[in-house]
Amino acid sequence: MPTGRYVSSSKQFPHSSLCQRNSKTTKSGDDHNDDRGNDRAQRIMYNQQARQRESMRYQIIAAEACEPLAKRMAQKYPDRFTFHPTNWLKFPDGTDNIEIGGFTPVNVISGEHVLFLASFHNNDVTLSQFQVMICLLQSFIESMTVVLPFSPVGTMERVIREGQVATAATYAHMFSSLPRCGRPTRLMVYDLHTLQNRFYLHGNAVASLHSAIPMLKDKIKETGVNCVAFPDDGAAKRFSKMFEDMPGLEVIVCGKTRGEGDTRIVTIQDGNATDKHIVIVDDLVQTGGTLYETGKVLKDAGAASVNAFVTHGVFPNDSWKLFNKGGARACFDKFWVTNSIPTVTDTLPTKDGVFEVLDLMDLIICDLDHFSCI
Numbered sequence: 001m002p003t004g005r006y007v008s009s010s011k012q013f014p015h016s017s018l019c020q021r022n023s024k025t026t027k028s029g030d031d032h033n034d035d036r037g038n039d040r041a042q043r044i045m046y047n048q049q050a051r052q053r054e055s056m057r058y059q060i061i062a063a064e065a066c067e068p069l070a071k072r073m074a075q076k077y078p079d080r081f082t083f084h085p086t087n088w089l090k091f092p093d094g095t096d097n098i099e100i101g102g103f104t105p106v107n108v109i110s111g112e113h114v115l116f117l118a119s120f121h122n123n124d125v126t127l128s129q130f131q132v133m134i135c136l137l138q139s140f141i142e143s144m145t146v147v148l149p150f151s152p153v154g155t156m157e158r159v160i161r162e163g164q165v166a167t168a169a170t171y172a173h174m175f176s177s178l179p180r181c182g183r184p185t186r187l188m189v190y191d192l193h194t195l196q197n198r199f200y201l202h203g204n205a206v207a208s209l210h211s212a213i214p215m216l217k218d219k220i221k222e223t224g225v226n227c228v229a230f231p232d233d234g235a236a237k238r239f240s241k242m243f244e245d246m247p248g249l250e251v252i253v254c255g256k257t258r259g260e261g262d263t264r265i266v267t268i269q270d271g272n273a274t275d276k277h278i279v280i281v282d283d284l285v286q287t288g289g290t291l292y293e294t295g296k297v298l299k300d301a302g303a304a305s306v307n308a309f310v311t312h313g314v315f316p317n318d319s320w321k322l323f324n325k326g327g328a329r330a331c332f333d334k335f336w337v338t339n340s341i342p343t344v345t346d347t348l349p350t351k352d353g354v355f356e357v358l359d360l361m362d363l364i365i366c367d368l369d370h371f372s373c374i
């Protein structure tokens, strides 16, 4: 049973290398500013607040698909996270019969900071999770942070005909209408399709936007990749600034138009692929048409090797099979994807060397303490 909201300083969360990259807030102030008394006092206060945030402890409630992640977090940092399994049951008529963990035999949730690990991989589980979020927010909790690594409706943010439903906006409406526990719900999302979607939230929910690109940068340093390629202008605008601290890394920007079905027409707009070891970077893969056409164009232009990275492997209808060894689109040496959609990436074959699933756990834990990482 938790004994307080914060762990003692001797049990603070140990920084991972991912956190150290963002650890400006926890470093002591530079001496050359000592003469500016106000600045120094402000900095000390800021650092104290940052340290307090890093030692904040959370009670974890997780969607069924996120239970393995919740267990791993609690196992690795038991002073910081306590996981309470929830019974996601159904009545015979298919309606929810849920019992949230941590309330019986003793209520250890009320008065605490709750971390809700969410996965919206279909409408049924999404509705169940909204019901649990409402119930938690009505249970006198101190705060609620929802980690939804992949927002599946991110691409449905606009309509071209009256009557179509922009589900990015309607989901945001549902989040915004959640009860308030005293402060707004923090919604942590990774590599949201379009950044402006954050402004669809209002009222009782605030978006906290994060990126998995730091994990790709580690892979670039480990391998011989010396060039990043963006399949379209949107991806270039979205991600290119995140690589500015890697001097020597070449950049290629492509242009994409969509045809019928999964037809994509890709052309190189800027940059030279000759003899480069390239990684194509995008937020998500669905049919794989975008990545495949980009890979083909880069190889035709003389690339020495081509790899792919996406944060979200959506892969409807097992479209990943085409990229696996022997598949009709097996054009990548490595295909990196995070486990933001565990129901999909847990099924990816990783033994034959094409797919590598990057674990978001340490990044999520680090990002809990750093509010703007885009």
Ligand SMILES: O=P(O)(O)OC[C@H]1O[C@H](OP(=O)(O)OP(=O)(O)O)[C@H](O)[C@@H]1O
Pocket: 155, 193, 231, 234, 258, 262, 264, 282, 283, 284, 285, 286, 287, 288, 289, 290, 291
């Ligand atoms: O694997 P695929 O089926 O090719 O889909 C993946 C592509 O779809 C999305 O872009 P989209 O073309 O929707 O961008 P837009 O918002 O500019 O239309 C996403 O950013 C990828 O580039």
